[in-house]
Amino acid sequence: MTIVIEWENAIDVEDKWTAAAMAALEQELETAGPKMAQKPRVTYLFDKNSVAPGTIERALDSAAPNMAKVADLEIVPTDGLTYYKLKNFGIGRAKTNISIMLDSDAAPQPGWLEALLKPFSDPEIVAVGGFTVLGYDDFLSKTFALSWIFNLRDEREKTEKRQKIHANNCAVRTAFFREHSFPDLPAFKKQCGFWLRDLSAQGFKFVRTADAMTIHAPHPGYRFLAWRAWTMGMDRDYQAFQTDTQSKSGRIGFAFGFFGKKVGKSWSRILKKGKKVDLPVWQRPAAMAVALGFYGVGLVGEIKSALTREFEPIQPQPRETPSRKTVAAG
Incomplete structure (x- = not known):
């Protein structure tokens, strides 16, 4: 089993979240590793043009000094690869049957590894999605724990019913993924969604388990949030073009529909579930204003x-009938 970890998120978030992720992974491997037939492999991948040499090594020395003892550790530079391309590259060079994708700022919780691997006992399962929750420690992060795409800790059943797999916390059969890697799209964060759509269209089996939980770092500040909102909007328009309508007016209508839906949902959660993330009642109006601003920028x-960009339609994938031999070969 190989755990592929990109070092792109770590560039943006506070170091404490990356350190927590490393320490949590080390602890999980210390607990689960002895139960495995082979020593896990942990591969950190980074863009050598954006990350100084020795950065990851120093972070490991501080936060997870025993990582090299509990796993076969490798730190691999790449030339300009970004988030999804780093994950494709990492799994492309993996030599184990199963590969796991984990973000550099996502901290595995106890039982994560075993829960993520367990579904592969079914030879027809090609991918397993875990349960990611957003970490929080201040007003802004609490606001987005309620407003972002991830569910809260107690929304386990809701999470498992959602047909989604996030690239920050999932596992795949290595050989299968090499043939069905993340697509190269003109979008920032939509690749895993279109990837999963293709798997469904082709009849491949995947599952999601809330038992494999990670705590993901929150968005690092208002400036980052403004940029993230803008890229989210650009991505949503691409999604609208591919899945809903190709007309400019239809895409603008899709934009307003998404805006209304997300603001309404965020406000409802802030009001009804603010207590679950320790958001005081007196801060909730401000949280609602921040959510409105975020989705307004989006x-x-x-x-x-919608007004300035044109895209080429993605051709639908032909439906396959996956054989047991094909799927189990990973």
Whole structure:
């Protein structure tokens, strides 16, 4: 089993979240590793143009000094690869039957590894998605724990019913993924969604388990959030073009629909579930204003994309009938 970890998120978030992720992974491997037939392999991948040499080594020395003892550790530079390309590259060079994708700022919780691997006892399962929750420690992060795409800790059943797999916490059969890697799309964070859509269209089996939980770092500050909202809007327009409508007016209508849906959902969760993340009642109006601003920036980005960008339609994948031999070969 190989755990592929990109070092792109770590560039943006506070170091404490990356350190917590490393320490949690080391602890999980100390617990689960002895139960495995082979020593796990942990591969950190980074863009050598963006990360100084020795950065990851120093972080490991501080946060997870025993990582090299509990895993076969390797730190691999790449030339300009970004998030999804780092994950494709990492699994492309893996030599184990199962590969796990974990973000550099996502901290595995006890039982994560065993829960993520267990579904592969079914030879027809090709991918397993875990349960990611957003970490929080201040007003802004609490706001987005309620407003972002991830569910809260107690929403396990809701999470498992959602047909989604996030690239920050999932596992795949290595050989299968090499043939069905993340697509190269003109979008920032939509690759895993289109990837999963293709798997479903082709009839491959995947599952999601809430037992494999990680705590992901929150967004690092208002400036980052503004940029993330803008890229979210651009991505949503691409999604609208591919899945809903190719007309400019239809894409603008899709933008307003998404905006209304997300603001309404965020406000409802802030009001009803703020207590679950220790968000005081007196801060909830401000949290609602921040959520409105975030999705408002996203709306502007989505409308601009609809007015200025053109795309080529993605051809639908032909449906396959996966054989037991094909799927189990990973």
